[in-house]
Amino acid sequence: MFQIDKIVSCGDLIHGRKKPVTSTILGTLLEAEAYSRKAPFHLDTEYLSSESKDYFESMLSQLHCDAPPISLFQFSNATVVGQGTVILADGSLVHDSAAEFLSHQQVPHGVHGTLDNMVLNERGVEINGVTILVKRPWYRNFGHYLVDLMPILPSLCDAGVEVDNIIYGDVPPGALREIMLRCTESYFPAVNVIFSDDENPLNVKHLLYVQPVHVPPLMKHPIALRYTKDVSIQLFGDDSTPKFDCRRLYLSRQKVSSRHILNNEELEEYLSSQGFFIFYPEEFSFGEQIAAFQRAEVIVGAKGAAFTNLIFCSQNAHALLFFFFFFH
Secondary structure: OEEEOEEEOHHHHHHOOOOOOOEEEEEEEEOOEEEEOOOOOOOOOOOOOHHHHHHHHHHHOOOEEEEOOEEEEEEEEEEEEOOOEEEOOOOEEEHHHOHHHHOOOOOOOOOEEEOOEEEEOOOOEEEEEEEEEEOOOOOOOHHHHHHHHOOHHHHHHHOOOOOOEEEEEOOOOOHHHHHHHHHHHHHOOOOEEEEEOOOOOEEEEEEEEEOOOEEOOOEEOHHHHHHHHHHHHHHHOOOOOOOOOOOEEEEOOOOOOOOOOOOHHHHHHHHHHOOOEEEOHHHOOHHHHHHHHHHOOEEEEEOOHHHHHHHHOOOOOEEEEEOOOOOO
């Protein structure tokens, strides 16, 4: 058993508040950059609870963000477990690597015990060499992968960083794994690729860790987003014209397991009469999705991963987004 006896954040390490001897800051990977966003044209909160209404109005009234610099760390003899949780050799858990669990008072996947007494059953298989971690909570989600993880490899490549291994989440064969493999081939073709499940820890000799570029619900580092957009178009962009009129898209989620709209049949009938194409993202390749969004003028649909593709839209495009009252 390996005891986890404290929690440290990237901020703690950067500012020297807590400094494990196994931690090194290699430098700034992405510079700080401020950005502004437009206020929603209309926010319909008529049927929301007062709590949800206050939340949405508060979040969407924040029109400016000072995205901080993003640091690159090296941790010696660190353990990676679950959905990318990092535990240092001295028993410190890196908060940023598991914030999505800790913020909701949950023990991270792969870690045992309670929040007051977290333990690892073992340190795991040893991984030698320099290893970059490209795995974070919700890595199986297409949108989260594009925002959280896709910028890592091209930014490291531009910085001249050399690595021996890449740790990805163990996604099944399909579109997301294809994105991982093609990015690897483009930026670090000689590395050893490790698809890591969420149950078995890995004990990494020299772990490179990139400070998160996305802090839900709002902060998304603009440089990281530009990396994602540029790399996606470069590697997956489809120059061919879509075989349907994609100026008006309705992103339907009716063929997936969640976020269904109860009166979807009525909604689809109305939107079809207004010239909308019923678009099921999972039925199209990533390149086809990029091409469709590049040409779209209006996009309608339920909040979710598919809306990450808005980064490929023109600045003149419009979006109508349906929120669920229970989902922030």
